[in-house]
Amino acid sequence: MTPAEKEVTEELHCIALLELALGLLLGSIGLPGGAGASEEARTGRQATVIIDRQVVLFTENGREANLAIVSTGMQGHATPTGEFSVRYRLRAPMSSIYMVRMPYWICIDSSGALGFHQAPGNRALSMLGRPVSHGCIRLGRETAQWAYDWLTSGSRVLILPRAQTSSGLSLSRPVTTSLSFWA
Numbered sequence: 001m002t003p004a005e006k007e008v009t010e011e012l013h014c015i016a017l018l019e020l021a022l023g024l025l026l027g028s029i030g031l032p033g034g035a036g037a038s039e040e041a042r043t044g045r046q047a048t049v050i051i052d053r054q055v056v057l058f059t060e061n062g063r064e065a066n067l068a069i070v071s072t073g074m075q076g077h078a079t080p081t082g083e084f085s086v087r088y089r090l091r092a093p094m095s096s097i098y099m100v101r102m103p104y105w106i107c108i109d110s111s112g113a114l115g116f117h118q119a120p121g122n123r124a125l126s127m128l129g130r131p132v133s134h135g136c137i138r139l140g141r142e143t144a145q146w147a148y149d150w151l152t153s154g155s156r157v158l159i160l161p162r163a164q165t166s167s168g169l170s171l172s173r174p175v176t177t178s179l180s181f182w183a
Contacts, residue, residue: 045155047116047147049137051079052162054129056116056137058150066146069129071119071138072159079135084108084157089148098134104148108157116151118144 044061051072058066073079090105102117109115119125119138128140137159139147 043152043155045151047151047155047157049079049157049159050163051081051131051160054131056139056143056147058147065150066143068140068143071124071128071130071132073133073135074131077134079131079133079137079159080109080114081159081161084114084159086151086153086155086157087112088153089151091148102136104139104144106148106151116144116147 044059045065046059048057048059049055049070049072050057054070054072056068056070057064058068085108087107087110089107090102092101092103093105094100095102100120102115102120104116104118106116107114114136116137116139118141119128124132124138125140128138132138
C-alpha cells in the first residue's frame with residue numbers, strides 16, 4: 001500500500017468511526033437515524049389504543065393506515081396505559097396463564113405479558129368493542145393478521161385511557177357546539 005493509499009484508508013476509518021459515534025449518540029437520545037434508533041423511528045409506524053372508545057388507530061408518519069375496534073381489559077384486569085414498543089411477535093403461542101391460543105401475538109412490554117393478539121374464538125370476536133380481556137388488546141381476525149405483518153420491532157404503541165385532541169382536550173364525552181348566526 002502506498003503512503004497516499006494508507007492515508008486515505010486511515011481517513012475513511014476515521015470517518016466511519018465518527019459516523020458510528022454520531023449514530024450511537026443520536027440513537028441514545030432517541031433521534032431518528034442513529035445506530036440505536038428504533039424501527040419505529042425509521043418506519044414511522046405507530047399503534048394508538050384508546051380504551052374508552054375500544055379502538056386502535058394505526059398510523060404511519062402521522063397518516064392513518066388502519067382503524068379497528070378492540071377489546072381491552074375488563075374490570076379487575078385493566079389494560080395498562082402509557083407508552084410501549086413492539087418487542088417481538090409470535091405466530092400462535094399458548095397463554096401459560098389462561099391456556100388459550102393467542103394467534104398473531106405482538107408483545108409490547110418487557111414482561112412478555114402484555115400485547116395484541118387475535119380474539120380467541122367466535123364468542124370473543126363477537127365481543128370486540130367491549131372491555132372483556134384479561135389486560136391484552138384483542139383484535140379481529142383480519143386486523144390481527146394485518147397488524148402482525150405491519151408493525152415492526154420497535155414500533156411505538158400508545159395506550160390512552162381516553163381520546164384526546166392534539167391540544168390535550170379530552171374527547172371522552174361527545175363534543176357539542178352551538179352555532180349562532182347572530183353576532
